[in-house]
Amino acid sequence: MAGGKRVAFDNKVIDWIDVRLPLFTMMKNEYGVFPTPKNFNYFWNFGALAFFMLITMIASGLFLAMHFMPSSEGAFSSIERIMRDVNWGWMLRYIHMNGASMFFIAVYIHIYRGMYYGSYKNPRELLWILGVVIFLLMMATAFMGYSMTMSQMGGWAATVITNLFTAIPVAGESILNLLLGDYTVSNATVNRFFVLHFLLPFVIVGVVFLHIVALHMTGSNNPTGIEPKGPQDTVPFHPYYTTKDIFGMGVFLIVYAYLVFYAPLMLTHADHFVEYDPLVTPPHIVPEWYFLPFYAILxxxxxxxxxxxxxxxxxxxxxxxxxxxxxxxxxxxxxxxxxxxxxxxxxxxxxxxxxxxxxxxxxxxxxxxxxxxxxxxxxxxxxxxxxxxxxxxxxxxxxxxxxxxxxxxxxxxxxxxxxxxxxxxxxxxxxxxxxxxxxxx
Ligand code: HEM
Known part of the structure; x- marks a missing residue:
């Protein structure tokens, strides 16, 4: 095989496919036998958990999008309809809404783990930079998803945050109009936020792919920060870390399920359940919890x-x-x-x-x-x-x-x-x- 060693598989169908399209060989080399430092602690679960959340958000978002009406008139009422009339709609919405929080929890722990153990250092700089790009894309996606609902908090969050661009000298006003598609939060705003909110997660998938390729070039860091010196320092990714990741996912899912089924509104705000009114400013405009530190700096x-x-x-x-x-x-x-x-x-x-x-x-x-x-x-x-x-x-x-x-x-x-x-x-x-x-x- 050009470019690498192909693995022979016992299963004839898998082998037939693999000769023509070596996906199974790639999986085996990159995830099956991939030599991984043998001393990972549980903080190393959070990359896989972030990936799981990315897939969950895309899957639940696709079904929500089938019922969401991206217009200033339809957005809020279509979400009400999803909650009341669509079969399992309430669950889809709560999975997606709380999924955003779980995604940010996983990614924040993932980032802080990287900082604590120095995973950003040579030779993993590019892997780290790709991570920061993912983080920025996640923030943009979450902001637009929240704003396009035309709730009081969502609509006013869009107003406040897009207005920040007017601080830019000369071009500020034009940038604001470009973002909103109008002079204020309107139909055009909901439309473009919806399109971008749908598109960006797939861009994130692309950058995550590059993130993983970069990771597999350098190999993972580990709690000691010392590179493996030979086979005695590593174990194959499967079954050691597949099992550990599945265990971590079980614990993570318990917390996630608790939020979805027992405390679905714990992390959000009451004004997110009132329809947007451009003439009534909420007494206290706050973003979702994952943006709060940056909001405080602002x-x-x-x-x-x-x-x-x-x-x-x-x-x-x-x-x-x-x-x-x-x-x-x-x-x-x-x-x-x-x-x-x-x-x-x-x-x-x-x-x-x-x-x-x-x-x-x-x-x-x-x-x-x-x-x-x-x-x-x-x-x-x-x-x-x-x-x-x-x-x-x-x-x-x-x-x-x-x-x-x-x-x-x-x-x-x-x-x-x-x-x-x-x-x-x-x-x-x-x-x-x-x-x-x-x-x-
Ligand atoms: C959608 C979001 C993300 C996904 C799905 C993802 C996925 C992964 C996976 C699967 C790994 C290997 C397992 C692990 O080390 O935990 C990893 C490693 C890594 N990620 Fe991410 N990641 C994401 C976001 C980020 C962000 C935002 C940063 C930093 C700003 C980042 C920085 C890193 C670094 C430095 C490593 C190497 C860690 C090591 O070798 O110790 N990642 N990522």
């Missing part, structure tokens, strides 16, 4: 409090609105250059105590930003204005990437690394055994 850039010195930006024409938009875009864009901001030779946080602490603080800070993102502009926490706390959190968010990581690259002394993955695994088992022995004595 809201933090005001030329008051901690950011008073930033008033100079206003003098050179960067309004607080534009500053907020730039900070929000920057908070994701900075992930693209992460492999070059952290150039420390040791990958895993296990052997980098300083990086470990700063990273965990950064992750907790993102959760705090998420909390702040949901608060009203005049909220206080323990008497401190929430926007001030948001400004400190925003500063730490960026300082972690732009100051702490480059400094740690230069000064951090890593703990001694094990010689190989096998040695690390055996060490761990030995210390577990001696702890058990001590407890028994």
């Amino acid at each position: 809201k933090s850039v005001i030329y008051e409090g901690l950011f008073t010195p930033l008033i100079v930006f206003e003098w050179v024409g960067i309004s607080a609105k534009l500053g907020g938009v730039l900070a929000m875009i920057g908070s994701i864009a900075i992930l693209f250059v992460l492999p070059w901001l952290d150039r420390h030779p040791v990958r895993s946080a296990r052997y980098r105590p300083l990086f470990q602490k700063f990273f965990l603080l950064w992750a907790a800070n993102v959760v705090l930003l998420g909390y702040l993102g949901a608060l009203t502009a005049d909220a206080t926490i323990l008497g401190i204005p929430a926007y001030l706390i948001g400004q400190f959190s925003t500063v730490y968010y960026f300082a972690f990437f732009l100051v702490i990581l480059p400094i740690l690259t230069k000064i951090e002394k890593a703990k001694p690394l094990p010689n190989s993955i096998s040695e690390a695994v055996l060490e761990k088992n030995k210390s577990k055994k001696s702890a058990k022995g001590a407890a028994a004595a």
